[in-house]
Amino acid sequence: MRRALVLLPPFLWLLLLVAAPVVILLGIAVSEGAPGVPPFTPAISLQDGWRGTAQNLLTLAQDGYYAAALLRSVLVAGVTATLCLLLAYPMALGIAAAGERWRVLLLALVLLPFCTGFLPRLGAWIGLLRDGGWVNGVLIALGVTTEPLPLLYSDGAMYLGMVHAYLPFAVLPLAATLLRRDMSVEEAAADLGASPWVVFRSVTLPLSLPGAAAAFLLVFIPAAGEFVIPELLGPPEALLVGRALWGEFFQNRDWPLAAALAVALLALLIVPIRVFQGLDEGGSRRGASPPARGPGERPGMSK
Amino acid sequence: MATPLLRLAGVTKRFGGVPALDALDLTVAPGEFLALLGGSGSGKSTLLRIVAGFESADAGQVLLQGRDIGALPPHRRPVSMVFQSYALFPHLSVFDNVAYGLRRDGVPKAEIARRVAEALALVGLEGLAARRPAQLSGGQRQRVALVRSLVKRPPLLLLDEPLGALDAGLRERTGFELRALQRATGAGFVMVTHDQAEALALADRVAVLETGRLAQVGPPRELYERPATRSVAAFLGAANILEGRVRADGAVECGAGCLLRPAHVAPAFALRPERIRLVAGDPPAENGIAARVRDLAFRGDGWMAVVALPNGGEWRVTLPADAAPPAPGDPVALAWAPEALAPLSA
Numbered sequence: 001m002r003r004a005l006v007l008l009p010p011f012l013w014l015l016l017l018v019a020a021p022v023v024i025l026l027g028i029a030v031s032e033g034a035p036g037v038p039p040f041t042p043a044i045s046l047q048d049g050w051r052g053t054a055q056n057l058l059t060l061a062q063d064g065y066y067a068a069a070l071l072r073s074v075l076v077a078g079v080t081a082t083l084c085l086l087l088a089y090p091m092a093l094g095i096a097a098a099g100e101r102w103r104v105l106l107l108a109l110v111l112l113p114f115c116t117g118f119l120p121r122l123g124a125w126i127g128l129l130r131d132g133g134w135v136n137g138v139l140i141a142l143g144v145t146t147e148p149l150p151l152l153y154s155d156g157a158m159y160l161g162m163v164h165a166y167l168p169f170a171v172l173p174l175a176a177t178l179l180r181r182d183m184s185v186e187e188a189a190a191d192l193g194a195s196p197w198v199v200f201r202s203v204t205l206p207l208s209l210p211g212a213a214a215a216f217l218l219v220f221i222p223a224a225g226e227f228v229i230p231e232l233l234g235p236p237e238a239l240l241v242g243r244a245l246w247g248e249f250f251q252n253r254d255w256p257l258a259a260a261l262a263v264a265l266l267a268l269l270i271v272p273i274r275v276f277q278g279l280d281e282g283g284s285r286r287g288a289s290p291p292a293r294g295p296g297e298r299p300g301m302s303k
Numbered sequence: 304m305a306t307p308l309l310r311l312a313g314v315t316k317r318f319g320g321v322p323a324l325d326a327l328d329l330t331v332a333p334g335e336f337l338a339l340l341g342g343s344g345s346g347k348s349t350l351l352r353i354v355a356g357f358e359s360a361d362a363g364q365v366l367l368q369g370r371d372i373g374a375l376p377p378h379r380r381p382v383s384m385v386f387q388s389y390a391l392f393p394h395l396s397v398f399d400n401v402a403y404g405l406r407r408d409g410v411p412k413a414e415i416a417r418r419v420a421e422a423l424a425l426v427g428l429e430g431l432a433a434r435r436p437a438q439l440s441g442g443q444r445q446r447v448a449l450v451r452s453l454v455k456r457p458p459l460l461l462l463d464e465p466l467g468a469l470d471a472g473l474r475e476r477t478g479f480e481l482r483a484l485q486r487a488t489g490a491g492f493v494m495v496t497h498d499q500a501e502a503l504a505l506a507d508r509v510a511v512l513e514t515g516r517l518a519q520v521g522p523p524r525e526l527y528e529r530p531a532t533r534s535v536a537a538f539l540g541a542a543n544i545l546e547g548r549v550r551a552d553g554a555v556e557c558g559a560g561c562l563l564r565p566a567h568v569a570p571a572f573a574l575r576p577e578r579i580r581l582v583a584g585d586p587p588a589e590n591g592i593a594a595r596v597r598d599l600a601f602r603g604d605g606w607m608a609v610v611a612l613p614n615g616g617e618w619r620v621t622l623p624a625d626a627a628p629p630a631p632g633d634p635v636a637l638a639w640a641p642e643a644l645a646p647l648s649a
Contacts, residue, residue, distance in 0.1 A: 187357055188390035190377040192455065193407035199378075202403075206394045 022266070028259035029056055039253045056260035066244060070264060073241040077224035080162040084170040084219045085212060087163065092174035092211075096181075103179075110171050113164070122161055122232050129157050129233075158234035166223055170215040177211025178204075213276035221269055241265055306369045308333045308459055308491040309354065314363035316349055316515075323349045325515040326363065331459070336485050336492045338506035340499060340538070345512040347495045351461050354493070355384045368458065378407070383452035384461040387468065389444050391436040397423070397447050398432040404455040422450040425484070442473045449481070453488055460485075462494040466501060478505055499539050503527060511535050528575075529645045536573035536647060543574045543618040544647070554589065559612040561592035569646030576607065577621040578643035581629070586636040590644075594618065596633050610635060 030052040031040040043052030060066045095106045113121065128134050131148040139145050151157060181204070189199045227242030234240075241261065248258035309331040316324040323346045331337050341347040352358040354365060356377035365373045372380050383404070392400050401419045410418070423429050426446040436444055445465065452460055465481060466474045482505050485492045496502050502509045503523040511518040511526065519531040530536035533544055547555035547563055547570055555563040555572075565572060586593050594610040597617065606622040608629070620637065622628055629635050 182388070182390065184386045184388050184390040185392060187355075187377070188384070188386055188451075189392070189403065190357075191355055191380075191382075191384045192404035192451070193378050194403075195378050198407065203392060 025259050025262055025266075028255055029263045030054065031256045031259075033254050033256050038255060040255050056256045057264075059257060060260055060264055065239070066241075066261060066264070069239045069241045069244040070261075070268060072239060073224050073265070074268060076158070076162070076230070076240060077220045077226075080159060080166060080223045081170070081216045081220040083159065083163050084167050085174075085216055087167060088170035088174050088215055089212070091171050092178050095171070095175045096178035107172075107175065110168050110175075113168065118165070118228075121164070122229065125157065125161055125164070125233060126152060129160075152233065153235050155235060155238070158230050158238070161229040161233040162223055162226065165229060166219040169218040169222075173214040173218060174208065174211045177208050177214075181207060217273060217276050220272060224269060225265060305333075307331060307366075308335070308368060309493070310364075310366040310369075311350075311354075312364040312366070314350070314353060314360045314365065316346070316353060316358065316360050322515050324353070324360070327515065327517060329510060329517065329520070331491050331493060333458070333491055334489050336482070336494070336505060336507045338502035338509045339493060339495045339512055340497070340502040340509050341495075341512035342497055342538070344514070346515040347497075347512045348463060350512070351384070351463055351493065351495050354459075355382060355461055356380045381457055382459045382461060383455055383457035385448050385452050385463065385465055387464040389436075389448035389468070391444060391447055391451070393436055395435075396432065397428065397434050397436070397439070400436065400447055401451045401454050404451065408455065418454055422454040425453075425487070426450050426480070441469055442477060445469060445477065449484065453484070453490065456488070457490060459491045459493065462492060464496055465494060466496075466498075474501070481505060503539070511538060530573050531648055533571065533573075533647050536645070540575075542645075543576065543579075545572045545574055545644070547571060559592060559614045559616050559618075561586075562589050563644060564589040564641055565644040565646065566641045567646045569648070571647040572644040573647055574618075574639060574644060576619040577605075579618070579620045579637050579639050581620075581622065581626075582636045582638045584636060587638050590641060591636065591638040594635055594637055596629050596631050596635055599628055599631055608635075610637070 027043055028040060031043040032051070032053050032055070033039060034041045041051060044050055091110070095103055095110075098106055126133075129151040130136075131150075131152070133152070135151060136145075136148040139149065185207070186199050186203050189203045190196070194202060225242055225245075226240070227246055230238055230240050231243060245258050245261050248254045248261060307330040309329075311327055311329045314324055314327045314329075315322065325346075327346075327350065329350075339347040339350060349358060353360050356372070356375060356379075360373060363373075364371055367380070367382065372382075392403065395403070398419055401422055402415050405415045405418060419432070420429070423432055426449065428443060428446055428450075431439065431443065436447065439447065445468070449465070462481075466477055469477055478501060481492075481494075494502075494506065503526070506523060508520060509523050509526050510520040513534055519526060519535045521529075526535065527539055530539055530542065536542040536544060545557045545559070545561075545563065547557045549555050549568055549570060553564075553568055555565060555568065555570075557563050557572075563572065582591065592612065594612050596608055597611045598609040600607045601624075602621075603624070605624045606628045608620045608622055610618050610620055612618060618637075
């Protein structure tokens with residue numbers, strides 16, 4: 001009874017902030033578009049009963065435009081998360097290895113970008129990368145190139161902005177995992193003849209996989225739906241699901257199709273979450289306390 | 304003696320100016336079981352970590368079989384260490400844990416399988432090769448840690464409080480097994496412990512460390528019977544310390560008001576509780592004293608009496624279980640043999 005009372009607030013919270021929006025989204029996704037406010041006829045109502053349609057989901061499946069947008073978004077998010085992971089791992093190792101005073105400073109530096117606005121930071125990148133920007137200015141002054149390089153509105157600029165924005169989300173869980181690790185296990189590996197590189201490869205890295213999975217997901221999930229950064233820094237022809245959603249929602253006012261697209265993205269994101277969850281559970285099982293046994297038990301007897 | 308297995312010469316280590324080890328000299332013979340006994344902060348773990356290579360000495364030499372290994376990183380040192388926490392690889396099976404060191408040495412696969420199976424059989428863990436460390440009991444994990452180090456057949460095994468994490472029932476048996484394993488493998492063992500009973504029971508020699516210096520090194524019996532200093536005597540169980548004043552005729556007046564006639568003259572002596580006996584009537588003029596029982600505790604194999612001396616001091620006296628013990632408050636006459644007085648140098 002007490003247990004139920006304790007669990008009630010988080011359940012209510014989840015119901016209100018997670019379950020309810022998803023149900024509403026699903027409801028809109030199976031509704032029919034109609035002129036008016038809101039621009040759809042509800043799939044289910046007291047007067048008319050069920051009036052839903054699977055047409056929007058069918059459209060998504062049939063029109064290659066949306067599938068391509070979803071696929072490309074997942075790809076961009078995957079590349080972003082991988083780049084963040086590769087950059088964050090050495091940073092997290094450094095933070096974990098630093099002394100107490102340095103560690104606080106380094107973590108503060110990782111979080112420092114959050115103190116400035118998101119859009120001004122993107123504006124700064126535009127200022128650096130545009131044709132008349134600093135980077136091109138320096139390159140021309142040095143004689144590396146005579147014409148400004150097309151740096152802005154490219155995949156490179158988009159990934160630069162994405163990694164810049166999401167890197168802290170990868171550093172923090174990795175640093176937390178690496179800080180918690182048991183150094184005596186690594187000493188034992190060295191003692192048994194493993195060089196520093198082999199210790200890293202065979203002990204440090206596999207034991208940090210749960211943290212790496214968390215870091216990957218924390219970047220991958222928001223990056224898959226990212227709209228602003230590709231819009232401001234990426235190539236104009238790049239179609240991502242964020243832009244497709246924006247277009248359906250605000251330009252075409254096709255809320256049901258936009259909702260269906262959001263549902264499809266959600267469904268697509270559950271796959272990597274499940275995969276990494278398995279990894280994480282493996283990790284926590286390894287760290288779990290051993291099954292209770294009597295002190296007098298002979299080894300080899302229990303199987 | 305041939306080349307010692309391990310020789311430490313003038314090893315010094317400071318942490319922030321505070322010496323953890325102070326010009327320490329120590330040798331370990333091949334196949335010897337040495338216990339490093341000391342309280343916390345005595346430097347015993349630092350010493351082990353310097354030999355293993357996890358800390359470097361500020362001064363002095365670490366010689367393994369005559370070769371200076373002081374500059375080698377841990378993975379190039381042919382010594383092996385068993386960690387207090389066991390430090391098993393949580394992501395690897397028992398088999399892979401034990402095989403880890405052999406794989407690093409590039410031992411062929413078939414030989415690895417054979418040697419790991421042998422090693423696991425040695426400690427009765429044959430059936431558990433596929434388990435993860437988290438699925439083992441404390442005692443089983445301790446064995447895995449032990450054979451993981453021993454499977455490489457190191458000439459010297461370092462053990463950091465190997466029995467410290469086990470509960471009392473398991474400690475004694477595991478201690479005997481450790482001893483048997485040491486004899487079977489012929490490796491030199493250096494075991495760090497803060498438990499004097501463990502050190503005395505298992506080791507060939509015991510080295511007592513005190514604030515970074517060796518207070519005394521010797522076989523367990525010698526240490527117990529003839530502690531060299533007050534602190535060694537105090538550390539190795541509850542010995543009574545007798546402060547004295549040497550007289551011209553070779554007798555020693557002890558502060559408690561007795562006259563000692565020891566075998567060797569010294570300013571202070573340790574007197575073990577079990578070497579004191581009760582005598583009828585008055586105590587002897589020499590090597591005896593009158594006292595009064597203050598407290599009495601039954602210890603199963605005997606009685607431990609706390610007696611009050613005329614000068615207000617207290618001694619501990621062990622009385623046999625079969626005799627009728629005196630009651631608290633009774634006056635008693637105590638006596639001891641001259642050899643029972645262990646001279647203390649400091």
